[in-house]
Amino acid sequence: MQATEGVPVLDARGIVKVFGQHTALGGVDFDLRAGEVHALLGENGAGKSTLIKILTGAYQPDGGTVLLDGAPVSFRDPLQAQGYGIGTVYQEVNLLPNRSVAENLFLGRQPTRFGLVRRREIESRARTLLADYGLEIDVRAELSEYSVAVQQIVAIARAVELSGKVLVLDEPTASLDRNEVQRLFDVVRNLKARGLGIIFITHFLDQVFELSDRVTILRNGRKIATQPLAGLSTADVVRMMLGKDVSLDHHVTGIADAARGATRVTFRDLGRTGSVAPITLSVHEGEVVGVAGLLGSGRTEVARLMFGVDAADSGEILVDGAPVTIRNPAQAVAAGFGFCPEDRKIDGIFGDLSVRENIIIALQAKLGWFRALNREDQVELAGRYAEALDIRAANHDMPVKLLSGGNQQKVILARWLALDPNFLILDEPTRGIDVGAHAEIVRTINRLREEGLALFVISSELDEVVAYSNRVVVMRDREMVAELTGAAVAPDSIVQAIAGVPAVEVAQ
């Protein structure tokens, strides 16, 4: 917390970045002081990776200025940013697995004599350099022979050697074990003491508190706050990341007590080693089970297990009381499941196909290609669901990629509804949709619930979860840590369950 005041080493002001019609960053300020670790937090789509890419030269901003040591700079590419003193280490180590450790440290700037690389000198310099980081390894060995933790430190050493002012650590601990994380943190603390400004991106909140001096929280492309971590609690941080404003009441209450029908689906000890700890959960007719949790808490993994995208290695699934086998999505569809994945553009929408084709495709796949739906049926079907879900498209033959995000989402919903499913999984249904259209998706979910569908909805927008869920399941560290019912389905208690405040934890 002894970060020096004065001119920040890196100062970004009013950064704007627009992709197509989507504003990824809407005027974000960010400043980094020398000798501090500054955590950057936000859920998927909050804009933190966009901000980092702008700061490290991978993207050019559409608005705003970046000041380095008080002077405005603009970077053509990451290499140039590196030259200015901004080095980046990614989760996926961007080094050469097939070359020696020493060469990875000195590639591009090897000392030569008569055009020949002076290997001995490189090796001895590499040894000295790594000794500063507490590593004593054979620098002549291939990089890939070492663990990811060592590779990370080699990458950090290289970045610091080349840049030396700002170090960006993008999810560096994601694949490290606890001991390795501590080693890495020692290295980071050392660099901090040497006066580097360090930007630390992670989704492990405990690590943020352990290592960082200040935190900046982004949500939906806007900065929520920049604050010293001293004086903040985990719950405060979670609230800033997820909740809009707890006082902003969504006026939908009492959902939690709404009538529900018979048990539709039961997951008993469903789990996958290394992905999700076994989960037991029942979803009833006319019920929405909301899933809350931070990025990386295992919420998407649960959905993938349920739908058979990843095969579960434990547990069983019962539909209407009868056991079913789901080891791939086709079996899930046969069992009456539907799944709207998190990343619409990659996993959901066929952008060049028409609205109509996108709606009928799952039904057609289920029927098989020998029982092709004729055109009248297709038009009728598409028309019916477009009307039911209020899909706004000029006509149903236009490519679906021309629709807004909210309408694309509804097209995917329509696709699954056309199958007449009995259990629907929605992963972040409001992600990447204009804030104004969120309420409409929430309304649609509620209507489907009232019509008797069983839904499992993952969301990082707390008041939305509250607005449609009968029950809320909370995920933390790839484990289901709480199941909230009744009055506990409220943003505050969800925040506390995510943050791990024991009092509210309803043990599973």
Add this chain to the structure above:
Amino acid sequence: MNRSLRPLLATATIFVLAYILAVAQFPGMLSTRVLGNFLTDNAFLGIAAVGMTFVILSGGIDLSVGAVIGFTTVLIAALVMWVGLHPLAAFGIALIVAAAFGAAMGAAIHYLQVPSFIVTLAGMFLARGAASVLSPDSIGIKHEFYTAISKSYILLPGGGRLTVIGMIMLAVFAVGILLAHRTRFGSNVYALGGSESSAALMGVPVARTTVLIYMLSSTLAGLAGVVFSLYTSAGYSLSALGVELDAIAAVVIGGTLLTGGYGLVAGTFIGVMLQGLVQTYIVFDGTLSSWWTKIVIGGLLFMFILLQRLVFTATPRRRKLAWKT
């Protein structure tokens, strides 16, 4: 031991074993005479294979090598016999043409983002076609320089002859080894083969390196053409058909990973010598069809690809952490 050394060690072992077996059957094969011929007869293949090694190390492929050799022989013959240039001047021109040709292919691969396979396939047709346009028939070369070269050699103990073209090949290998392992260019080649995106982020000049790699390969193919021209004293548009494939075989048998990033120039030398050994054995035997060379090479290739799969898909052995305490 370094993983990339394992296939090389296997090649070397197989070469020694095969040689011992061959000598056991035909003691005459153990002589400097045979060894000298090894070098002379495979000089053009070896030179082309050095260039191919760099291309494959970087993760690419060069199918134009054989065609460039053929074109070069015709160009040299035309320049010497029709234009009346001194062979050395003709060699110089041929090498410059080949280098420019390779640079153009490298530039196309990098800037147009077309796979090297396609670009060099086009290059192969272009070079072979151009050679046929120059002269569809074989042109014999008669020049005192050629006679002088073929008469000069170093006499090895035991009566073997180390010819000029054999020496050129050895020199090319020596320079190739230095270039691959001791220069920044060499490091950049390996870096491209390891991961092009990482290499770019680490400051490797990707464009320049790509162009230089294909330029090197074509220049060496041109030099192989010079050697082929000295070896046969003729220029023929259909000469060195399929040599690119022999070169690829030599590189792979020599332990270089086809997907790039791992391998040694010295391994390619053993790969070339192994091919030479099989040919020599067949000559000594006298009853076998020369096509048996292809069958043996095919079997060896298959075996080495299998071996590489085993070595490189096995989980990399992680070293124990050596944290300083």
